Amino acid sequence: MNMTYDDYREMADYVLQRLPGIPETGLILGSALGPFAGRIEDPVVIDYRDIPHFLVSTAPGHAGKLIYGTVEGKHVLCMSGRFHTYEGYDYEQLVLPVRLFKLVGVKQLILTNAAGAVNTDYHPGDIMIMKDHIKLNGDSPLRGRNIEEFGHRFFDTGRMYTPELRELALQCAEGTPLRVHEGVYMFFTGPQFETPAEIRAARILGADAVGMSTVTEALTAAHCGLPVLALSVMTNMAAGILDQPLTTEEVNEVGRVIADDFSAYMRRIIKAL
Numbered sequence: 001m002n003m004t005y006d007d008y009r010e011m012a013d014y015v016l017q018r019l020p021g022i023p024e025t026g027l028i029l030g031s032a033l034g035p036f037a038g039r040i041e042d043p044v045v046i047d048y049r050d051i052p053h054f055l056v057s058t059a060p061g062h063a064g065k066l067i068y069g070t071v072e073g074k075h076v077l078c079m080s081g082r083f084h085t086y087e088g089y090d091y092e093q094l095v096l097p098v099r100l101f102k103l104v105g106v107k108q109l110i111l112t113n114a115a116g117a118v119n120t121d122y123h124p125g126d127i128m129i130m131k132d133h134i135k136l137n138g139d140s141p142l143r144g145r146n147i148e149e150f151g152h153r154f155f156d157t158g159r160m161y162t163p164e165l166r167e168l169a170l171q172c173a174e175g176t177p178l179r180v181h182e183g184v185y186m187f188f189t190g191p192q193f194e195t196p197a198e199i200r201a202a203r204i205l206g207a208d209a210v211g212m213s214t215v216t217e218a219l220t221a222a223h224c225g226l227p228v229l230a231l232s233v234m235t236n237m238a239a240g241i242l243d244q245p246l247t248t249e250e251v252n253e254v255g256r257v258i259a260d261d262f263s264a265y266m267r268r269i270i271k272a273l
């Protein structure tokens with residue numbers, strides 16, 4: 001991929017011309033958490049395939065639409081359908097969604113994902129506010145020619161999961177029926193679920209949850225100075241913890257059961273921003 005800054009501008013201008021206002025918050029919703037997008041009020045929907053230079057989503061359960069509208073009176077721009085490296089995209093391509101958000105002017109980004117619980121004190125249905133991540137495999141999305149307009153070649157990641165947003169998310173959890181933790185997410189490329197030995201290694205390294213998304217987006221946001229709140233839904237205990245195979249059905253089922261409570265939690269957070 002060899003996009004110039006002007007190409008990114010063209011992508012963002014196409015979207016801006018179709019929006020009735022500037023969104024305050026960008027949302028990228030993970031697998032099984034898509035229904036939230038359907039509840040955005042006064043929606044303006046843009047198909048990914050109509051946006052110049054943008055990618056097309058291939059993952060099942062990911063709609064491939066950009067939805068502008070209001071949630072609790074706040075203007076949001078939501079990506080229903082995200083891009084994963086396991087679909088075959090180059091890591092460099094995975095910067096596109098976040099750079100689009102940056103150029104349309106959002107103030108912060110909320111990323112959600114489904115994840116496997118590595119921490120044995122967690123349970124399916126629990127939420128983890130990501131406080132940090134471990135990514136030891138796969139390339140960086142910021143690999144390749146640096147576009148200085150977005151950020152410097154070398155950049156800090158110490159506040160990538162913005163402490164103020166994490167604090168706000170913790171406060172918003174009070175009084176909800178959800179069990180909300182703060183923890184470390186470890187990235188695996190997928191599409192296979194991890195092996196039991198990989199999960200034991202992840203735990204030794206300090207991971208509380210594992211998943212195949214979010215990290216490339218958070219890194220892109222850190223590069224261009226966009227604050228991030230990332231929320232993981234524990235859809236299953238990670239490989240080898242329980243004596244049963246992991247299935248997509250299990251992941252989707254827990255996502256479905258938690259959807260209403262999780263949506264209510266998201267609404268509280270968006271209202272409080």
Ligand code: HPA
Nearest residue numbers: 114115116210211212238
């Ligand atoms: N591993 C990786 N990604 C996931 C998992 C898992 O156990 N559950 C949901 N997404």
